[in-house]
Amino acid sequence: MSPLEEAGNDQLPAQEGAEAEMARYGITRVPADIFHYQDYRYAKLSDALAQAKRDANTAPAVFE
Known part of the structure; x- marks a missing residue:
């Protein structure tokens, strides 16, 4: 099973952590x-x- 299938969505688990860190510090992606x-x-x-x-x-x- 791939990490995407395990996560059950479009993001890898590591990306979820990165998204939370970005939100915490007000960092945006463009x-x-x-x-x-x-x-x-x-x-x-x-x-x-x-x-x-x-x-x-x-x-x-x-x-x-």
Whole structure:
């Protein structure tokens, strides 16, 4: 039986304790976007775009 099945809900028991601690100290959770480009992760879209553009500018030219 998995920890989720044992807990009988969507949260692991350890998460329940973390939720209680968060509530006790007034800590909130907010969703955050992560942008993936190649093998890297960026917290800001502008950083991912800047790297992609740098890569596009250094790509070798294809000759016909």
